[in-house]
Amino acid sequence: MSVGEFCNRETVVVRKEESIVTAARLMREYHVGSVVVVEDADPGPKPIGIVTDRDLVVEILAAELDPNAVAIGDIMSYQLTTARDSDGLWDTLQRMRLQGVRRVPVVNAAGALVGILTSDDLLELLSDELGQLARIVNRERQREQATRDGALR
Template identity: 55%
Template sequence: MPVSEICNREVVVIQKNESVVDAAKLMRKHHVGDVLVVEDRAGIRIPVGIVTDRDLVMEVLAVELDGACLTVEEIMEQEVVTIQEGTGIFEAIQYMRQKAVRRLPVVNNQGGLIGILTLDDILELLSEELLALSHLVRREQQKEAKIRS
């Protein structure tokens, strides 16, 4: 299954010249732990950075900076790790582990943003699949018990 089938297509985005406070407000409004920083290049939204709730705490609050005076560009992770939309789920899991990230922007062949894949998305998919398998095993056990009695 490609990541494009389970990624969230409604990505919260921000421009790099906006304030850190604006980023925090977007996270709160949309109940997310990150905002993706994008640039518009020939009509294509290209991911150029990411700001997480942890970035806000570690880079702004913990060092007592004024978030209204800082831009997103000043605290964003600039080496944003992306994944192609056709990549399989298990490859994505390995890639997330290798890169030590919990969020992967999903891009098309032109590098344009189409969604975001999070650790939560993967855990939800895996738990649904495990639940389906456990139901299958239970049905088989019940069927076998019925045959034996």
């Protein structure tokens, strides 16, 4: 399965000139833990950074800064890990682990933002797949039991 098949296409975005308060309001409104920072480009917005709810707590609240005086560009992560929509989920998961990131913006071949993939998304997918695997074992037991019961008669 490719990243593009699974990523969330409804990505919340901001510009680096916007305020931290704007980012926090968007996170609350859309119930997300991050916003992707983009710049306008052709053929679509290009991701240049990310700001997480943790960034707001660690960089702003814990430092007792005035959130209205800080722009998103002041605290966003500039070393952005992205995934292409054609990348495989397993390879992307490995890159996320190696880079120590829980969220990766997903881009198309032209570098335009098309979605976001989060560790929560991957946990949901993997738990569904593990559930399916567990059902295989149970189904095998049922089939084996039915076969034995039929053979004993």
